[in-house]
Amino acid sequence: DTAVSQTPKYLVTQMGNDKSIKCEQNLGHDTMYWYKQDSKKFLKIMFSYNNKELIINETVPNRFSPKSPDKAHLNLHINSLELGDSAVYFCASSQQRGGPIQETQYFGPGTRLLVL
Amino acid sequence: DQQVKQNSPSLSVQEGRISILNCDYTNSMFDYFLWYKKYPAEGPTFLISISSIKDKNEDGRFTVFLNKSAKHLSLHIVPSQPGDSAVYFCAAAAGGTSYGKLTFGQGTILTVHP
Numbered sequence: 493d494t495a496v497s498q499t500p501k502y503l504v505t506q507m508g509n510d511k512s513i514k515c516e517q518n519l520g521h522d523t524m525y526w527y528k529q530d531s532k533k534f535l536k537i538m539f540s541y542n543n544k545e546l547i548i549n550e551t552v553p554n555r556f557s558p559k560s561p562d563k564a565h566l567n568l569h570i571n572s573l574e575l576g577d578s579a580v581y582f583c584a585s586s587q588q589r590g591g592p593i594q595e596t597q598y599f600g601p602g603t604r605l606l607v608l
Numbered sequence: 609d610q611q612v613k614q615n616s617p618s619l620s621v622q623e624g625r626i627s628i629l630n631c632d633y634t635n636s637m638f639d640y641f642l643w644y645k646k647y648p649a650e651g652p653t654f655l656i657s658i659s660s661i662k663d664k665n666e667d668g669r670f671t672v673f674l675n676k677s678a679k680h681l682s683l684h685i686v687p688s689q690p691g692d693s694a695v696y697f698c699a700a701a702a703g704g705t706s707y708g709k710l711t712f713g714q715g716t717i718l719t720v721h722p
Contacts, residue, residue: 527712537709540708595708
């Protein structure tokens with residue numbers, strides 16, 4: 493009973509293709525995130541959804557589009573894949589209550605994307 | 609423009625000794641700090657956190673120290689165990705309006721030798 497799951501775990505594709513990564517959490521959390529870990533190993537936030545509403549949208553090319561069909565799912569669709577999109581993408585979730593305390597974010601195992 | 613930096617890419621420690629992992633930040637708006645641990649092929653898992661109103665937080669073998677004036681925090685692991693070998697990420701957040709936005713450092717690989 494994995495808390496945050498991602499599919500697929502590995503994704504190898506050609507430049508120019510469109511692909512999706514799926515994320516599901518069974519923790520009952522109201523906030524979900526997408527992070528990208530690049531070749532320099534920095535984890536950078538891309539998007540955050542709270543109750544299916546987009547609340548964080550970092551400077552990400554508009555080829556990346558998140559979709560949240562419900563609170564338990566946050567999918568990431570990438571159009572026209574480029575070589576520089578190769579990275580590990582992590583999904584996370586938390587129960588945000590506001591205020592100064594940052595609620596613990598629970599991460600999925602990551603999706604390793606390789607664009608050839 | 610990396611606002612959170614972990615300047616040591618790796619650290620090697622003998623089992624039973626202390627491991628000290630360091631993290632520096634530049635954004636004075638950060639007021640909450642976290643450490644995450646990551647094993648290969650897994651996602652990061654939360655380890656310990658500290659609010660800027662404190663300078664120390666302890667949880668078992670793990671202690672985090674915060675020096676606000678120096679914009680520096682450190683994670684102490686005592687005693688270190690081989691199972692602690694992993695990548696450790698420092699992360700920071702800026703207040704309750706950040707909606708959970710965490711800014712991560714690039715990680716430090718800790719190896720604990722038996």
